Each structure stands twice: as C-alpha cells, then as structure tokens.
Amino acid sequence: MKSPNTLMVQGTTSDAGKSVLVAALCRILVRHGVQVAPFKPQNMALNSAVTAQGGEIGRAQAVQAEAAKIPPHVDMNPVLLKPNSDIGAQVILLGKSIGNIDAFDYHQYKPKMLGHVLAAHQRLTEQYQAVIVEGAGSPAEINLRDRDIANMGFAEEADCPVIIVADIDKGGVFAHLVGTYDLLSPTEQKRVKGFIINKFRGDISLLQPGIDWLEARLGIPVLATIPYIQNLHIEAEDAIDFSQTLDQKNHIKVTVIVYPRISNHTDFDVLRLHPNVELTFARTPNEAPHSDLIILPGSKNVQADLAWLKQQGWQSVIHQHLRYGGKVLGICGGYQMLGQSISDPHALESAQATQSQGLGLLAMTTELQSEKTLTNVSGICQSSKAPIKGYEIHLGVSLGEALSRPLFTLNDDIAEGAQSDDGQIKGTYLHGILDNQALLESWLSWAGLKQITPFDYPAFRDQQLDYLADEVEKVWPIEQIKRLLKLDSTQ
Known part of the structure; x- marks a missing residue:
C-alpha cells in the first residue's frame, strides 16, 4: 500500500x-x-x-x-x-x-x-x-x-x-x-x-x-x-524533566511524589517552569525539602502506588506537613489516595478484587469501575470564579461528604473535586488544570506565595x-x- x-x-x-x-x-x-x-x-x-x-x-x-x-x-x-x-x-x-x-x-x-x-x-x-x-x-x-x-x-x-x-x-x-x-x-x-x-x-x-x-x-x-x-x-513523552529556572528571592517550594506508576507528570511542567516555584520530584521523603505544597499526582495502578507510598514513609510525612500548616493537592489517582478507601471489585488493576485503606485525609471513598472516564471539560472555579479547562482519564468514581465542598462547577452544573473543612487539602480528577493561569495564581497564593509573576503557560508552549x-x-x-x-x- x-x-x-x-x-x-x-x-x-x-x-x-x-x-x-x-x-x-x-x-x-x-x-x-x-x-x-x-x-x-x-x-x-x-x-x-x-x-x-x-x-x-x-x-x-x-x-x-x-x-x-x-x-x-x-x-x-x-x-x-x-x-x-x-x-x-x-x-x-x-x-x-x-x-x-x-x-x-x-x-x-x-x-x-x-x-x-x-x-x-x-x-x-x-x-x-x-x-x-x-x-x-x-x-x-x-x-x-x-x-x-x-x-x-x-x-x-x-x-x-x-x-x-x-x-x-x-x-x-x-x-x-x-x-x-x-x-x-x-x-x-x-x-x-x-x-x-x-x-x-x-x-x-x-x-x-x-x-x-x-x-x-x-x-x-x-x-x-x-x-x-x-x-x-517541549512536553516529554515519558521521562521526567528536572530542569527549571527560579527566582531565588520570591518562590515557594512544591514537592511532587514520584511513585512507580506515576502518570501524566506533564501536569506539573507549568510549575517546573514557573519562576516563583521551586519544584522537586521526589521518590522518597529523604529527597524532599521542607515544602509549602505536596502534590500526589496521577497513577496507572493506584492501589499499588498507594501501598508503595506508605512503605516509603510518605504517609507520616504528609500528616506532619499538614500539622505544620502545609497544603496538599491530589490529582486523579492522587485524589483517590486522599480518601478513606479505594476498592477494585472487578480486579481492573490487580489480579483479584481488592480494597485498600486510603490516607484518610478526605471524607470520601472510591470504587474502580470498568468504564473509563475520558473527557475534556470546562467550567469555573468555585472560589475565584476563574474559567478553567482540563481533561479526565480515570476508572474510579468517588463519593462522600468531602464532595459537598467542590472545587469547580463544570458545564451542565456538574460539581467536581473536593476539599477539606480547613481548606488545607484539595483533590480533583482534572488533568491539565494548572495550565489555567488565573487558577494557578490563586492556588499558588493558597500555597503561600506572596508575589506572583504572571506566566501564560499555553502561550509559552506555543x-x-x-x-x-x-x-x-x-x-x-x-x-x-x-x-x-x-x-x-x-x-
């Protein structure tokens, strides 16, 4: 042919x-x-x-x-x-x-x-x-x-x-x-x-x-x-890029946990390239500096990566980080980990039906379901009213009291995301959410940044x-x- x-x-x-x-x-x-x-x-x-x-x-x-x-x-x-x-x-x-x-x-x-x-x-x-x-x-x-x-x-x-x-x-x-x-x-x-x-x-x-x-x-x-x-x-196909340029006088420290099956780490390219963010990709707590924000990213095998996270000692590090007033963000699989439990009744990510205890930081439970959610979404941020765009790639459905405090209202009045009562913890299924400049600036402020240098990541990428x-x-x-x-x- x-x-x-x-x-x-x-x-x-x-x-x-x-x-x-x-x-x-x-x-x-x-x-x-x-x-x-x-x-x-x-x-x-x-x-x-x-x-x-x-x-x-x-x-x-x-x-x-x-x-x-x-x-x-x-x-x-x-x-x-x-x-x-x-x-x-x-x-x-x-x-x-x-x-x-x-x-x-x-x-x-x-x-x-x-x-x-x-x-x-x-x-x-x-x-x-x-x-x-x-x-x-x-x-x-x-x-x-x-x-x-x-x-x-x-x-x-x-x-x-x-x-x-x-x-x-x-x-x-x-x-x-x-x-x-x-x-x-x-x-x-x-x-x-x-x-x-x-x-x-x-x-x-x-x-x-x-x-x-x-x-x-x-x-x-x-x-x-x-x-x-x-x-x-140029966004990496798979390997993590560690390079960054930093304003040494005005920045916050952000740590992304790198578990074995981390997915869509390009979500954080905007942070790595932002002049006000010192970004660390850390596999173990020893690699992580004292941080203002800890991020749990997406995962291709959520229960296995959750077990790995606990084995590495991250659970106690995250709890201590929160006691000291730090902020935590979970995206997709990382969002699911923040809840009380994750169940896989159809053995989608494991050899048999399993259930794992989550980190217990958000009042919600997640069940993995056979039909994968694949969609591009848009809407507004509940707190700042900033317009947002992102995309979803996940198997699980999450339910619970934490979802009564959503982060976003998507088109067709769909509530998305969750946060803790004290506002220290946020979770969302949306990838690419940090590419939205107004939302990013509001979340950097939430994480403790005082003066923010404007950074239009989509324009920079083009x-x-x-x-x-x-x-x-x-x-x-x-x-x-x-x-x-x-x-x-x-x-």
Missing part, C-alpha cells in the same frame, strides 16, 4: 529525539501552508491526552497535533500501551481500553493490531497533505522485528520512506547509525533516505570528516545536523514550538523536507 506524502522518523535509541523532531516537522510544514498530521502506530507511555471524541492517545501525539495546529484525534496514535506492571500493560486501541495483557501475549497479538494501525494511517492520508510518522524505540531491536508494527514493520506495510535520527549528545553517534543501518534487512535499508544527527554542540567543521566517512560507507546522506537547542521546552521549528529549519530547509514527502515545491 503506497503511502503518498508520508515520512517516518525512526531513531537509533529511545530518547534520540523522534518525538521532538516530528513536532518540529509538523510546525515547519504548517507554517509553510501544508496541512499535516502526526502519527505514531504504537506508543508506550503513561502520559496521555484525551481527544474531542473522548479517546485516549499518547501525550506526545497531542503535542505534535498542537504543533500542526490541529485537534488531536485517536487515529494519530491507534495503539497506546500503558504499563501497569513490570511485564504487563493496559492496551488502548483507537482511544479505548481493550484490557490488560502481558508482554509475551501482546507480541503474539500484534498482527491483529496491524489492520487497525494501517486503517488509521490511511484515514489521515485522506484528510491531510502530509503525515509525519514517529517510530518507537529503535528498528534495530531484532528480537522484536517479528510482528513489528511500530518501526520498519509499519514502514514496509505502508511503503513509506524513513529517516533515522541519532543523539550525538549521548556519544557514539556513528556507531549508533552504522549499527542500526547494518541490522536492517535489505528491503528496510532501501527505505532509509537519510540520517539526522541531533543535539550537536561545538564546531560543525570538526564533525564533517565523520559525516563524510558515514556517507561514503553507507551511501546515505546526513540530511541535517541539529544543534543542541538551549532552554527548549512559542517554544515556533522556537524549535526555527532552529530545525535553519539546518534543514523546507525544500528538502517537501522533496522527501513528494510535495510540489510550490505547494
């Missing part, structure tokens, strides 16, 4: 820069008048987003859609794997969960996914002038070549050209590129139209002899050497996509990109 105007970006390793390069290409193309969509056949991540259709996709594809200036759609990531144990994951197919499966069984199941993947890609090619495809991990993982739908297995079926990106900042860039190429089959090698060297620092003339050698050895051009782009923020596109286009002209996509240069 020939795929016109499709280009696939694969990498020599995980975190080589595939997601960011796809975002860059989407923004470059749309700025030149090309209607473009991102696509990732199979993603494995605990950061996800909700589409307007009520489907769940990888967060990276939502960011890439933002770069392309189009709404995210389930076709952009037809298969999403959300790990909930060391050997198993929840499988999201076209935005909806089809259950949990272990790694071995999923490998056998992949051929059944391929038809859905190709159909989703076909729908995008019919709607957009160009489709930029992101691979997963590396195509050189020969143990996974059989039944592959994420890298060359997809490229072969879709009959599309491939470029391979490598991160020179990791070292060994020529070994990565040569080794990856040599491990491809002859037909796969013919698909490779060029290499991208990512995150280069220094004098490009010192790299040129290596580029010349690589091109002579493999007969494949290096299409661009992308510099290390300083102070760039500026960063333009910054990324500017830097990539300096070294990779649009004419070359269009030729790879077989787009008319006058288009």
Whole structure:
C-alpha cells in the first residue's frame, strides 16, 4: 500500500529525539501552508491526552497535533500501551481500553493490531497533505522485528520512506547509525533516505570528516545536523524533566511524589517552569525539602502506588506537613489516595478484587469501575470564579461528604473535586488544570506565595514550538523536507 506524502522518523535509541523532531516537522510544514498530521502506530507511555471524541492517545501525539495546529484525534496514535506492571500493560486501541495483557501475549497479538494501525494511517492520508510518522524505540531491536508494527514493520506495510535520527549528545553517534543501518534487512535499508544527527554542540567543521566517512560507507546522506537547542521546552513523552529556572528571592517550594506508576507528570511542567516555584520530584521523603505544597499526582495502578507510598514513609510525612500548616493537592489517582478507601471489585488493576485503606485525609471513598472516564471539560472555579479547562482519564468514581465542598462547577452544573473543612487539602480528577493561569495564581497564593509573576503557560508552549521549528529549519530547509514527502515545491 503506497503511502503518498508520508515520512517516518525512526531513531537509533529511545530518547534520540523522534518525538521532538516530528513536532518540529509538523510546525515547519504548517507554517509553510501544508496541512499535516502526526502519527505514531504504537506508543508506550503513561502520559496521555484525551481527544474531542473522548479517546485516549499518547501525550506526545497531542503535542505534535498542537504543533500542526490541529485537534488531536485517536487515529494519530491507534495503539497506546500503558504499563501497569513490570511485564504487563493496559492496551488502548483507537482511544479505548481493550484490557490488560502481558508482554509475551501482546507480541503474539500484534498482527491483529496491524489492520487497525494501517486503517488509521490511511484515514489521515485522506484528510491531510502530509503525515509525519514517529517510530518507537529503535528498528534495530531484532528480537522484536517479528510482528513489528511500530518501526520498519509499519514502514514496509505502508511503503513509506524513513529517516533515522541519532543523539550525538549521548556519544557514539556513528556507531549508533552504522549499527542500526547494518541490522536492517535489505528491503528496510532501501527505505532509509537519510540520517539526522541531533543535539550537536561545538564546531560543525570538526564533525564533517565523520559525516563524510558515514556517507561514503553507507551511501546515505546526513540530511541535517541539529544543534543542541538551549532552554527548549517541549512536553516529554515519558521521562521526567528536572530542569527549571527560579527566582531565588520570591518562590515557594512544591514537592511532587514520584511513585512507580506515576502518570501524566506533564501536569506539573507549568510549575517546573514557573519562576516563583521551586519544584522537586521526589521518590522518597529523604529527597524532599521542607515544602509549602505536596502534590500526589496521577497513577496507572493506584492501589499499588498507594501501598508503595506508605512503605516509603510518605504517609507520616504528609500528616506532619499538614500539622505544620502545609497544603496538599491530589490529582486523579492522587485524589483517590486522599480518601478513606479505594476498592477494585472487578480486579481492573490487580489480579483479584481488592480494597485498600486510603490516607484518610478526605471524607470520601472510591470504587474502580470498568468504564473509563475520558473527557475534556470546562467550567469555573468555585472560589475565584476563574474559567478553567482540563481533561479526565480515570476508572474510579468517588463519593462522600468531602464532595459537598467542590472545587469547580463544570458545564451542565456538574460539581467536581473536593476539599477539606480547613481548606488545607484539595483533590480533583482534572488533568491539565494548572495550565489555567488565573487558577494557578490563586492556588499558588493558597500555597503561600506572596508575589506572583504572571506566566501564560499555553502561550509559552506555543512559542517554544515556533522556537524549535526555527532552529530545525535553519539546518534543514523546507525544500528538502517537501522533496522527501513528494510535495510540489510550490505547494
């Protein structure tokens, strides 16, 4: 099946820069008048987003859609794997969960996914002038070549050209590129139209002899050497970014607890980037400073992460923090943990029906239910009357007296969230809620910040996509990109 105007970006390793390069290409193309969509056949991540259709996709594809200036759609990531144990994951197919499966069984199941993947890609090619495809991990993982739908297995079926990106900042860039190429089959090698060297620092003339050698050895051009782009923020696909810039004279300290199955940690990018917030991602209490606000984030396995939290000693730390006047915020799974109990009667996150005692900080109970809530929402904050937007991704339903003190009124007069009598503890199912500037400022004030520097995070995020596109286009002209996509240069 020939795929016109499709280009696939694969990498020599995980975190080589595939997601960011796809975002860059989407923004470059749309700025030149090309209607473009991102696509990732199979993603494995605990950061996800909700589409307007009520489907769940990888967060990276939502960011890439933002770069392309189009709404995210389930076709952009037809298969999403959300790990909930060391050997198993929840499988999201076209935005909806089809259950949990272990790694071995999923490998056998992949051929059944391929038809859905190709159909989703076909729908995008019919709607957009160009489709930029992101691979997963590396195509050189020969143990996974059989039944592959994420890298060359997809490229072969879709009959599309491939470029391979490598991160020179990791070292060994020529070994990565040569080794990856040599491990491809002859037909796969013919698909490779060029290499991208990512995150280069220094004098490009010192790299040129290596580029010349690589091109002579493999007969494949290096299409661009992308510099290390300083102070760039693009939401991470999965790994937590710890970098931040801080106003040392006026800030508060916020700690986010990092449990084993933390999900949607991009909720806190706005805090990490805010000049008035010193943000710490802490796995153990020893890593956490004295904080003004402790946040319990989302979780892919709430009861297991709750048990881990207690084992690490976080429960006593949180109680002491509250006695000293500190504030606590729970989001999604973290919100459920704040209640009195969490039950899983249908064994959705465990091998058998279970019930766990919560932290007992909010008067409510939660029951996990088979139907996952997936929706984008808007409304107003009860206290500040500020408009808000967010999204929900959760299994549980929470009930109890704490919900009589909601945080928000959503459209259709639906109350959402809960808080304690004394106002020290807040909980909500809404992800992305801190991206709302007015709400963020009111909550930073609640947490103890006296003087707040205005920070429009959505506008900043869009500026960063333009910054990324500017830097990539300096070294990779649009004419070359269009030729790879077989787009008319006058288009």
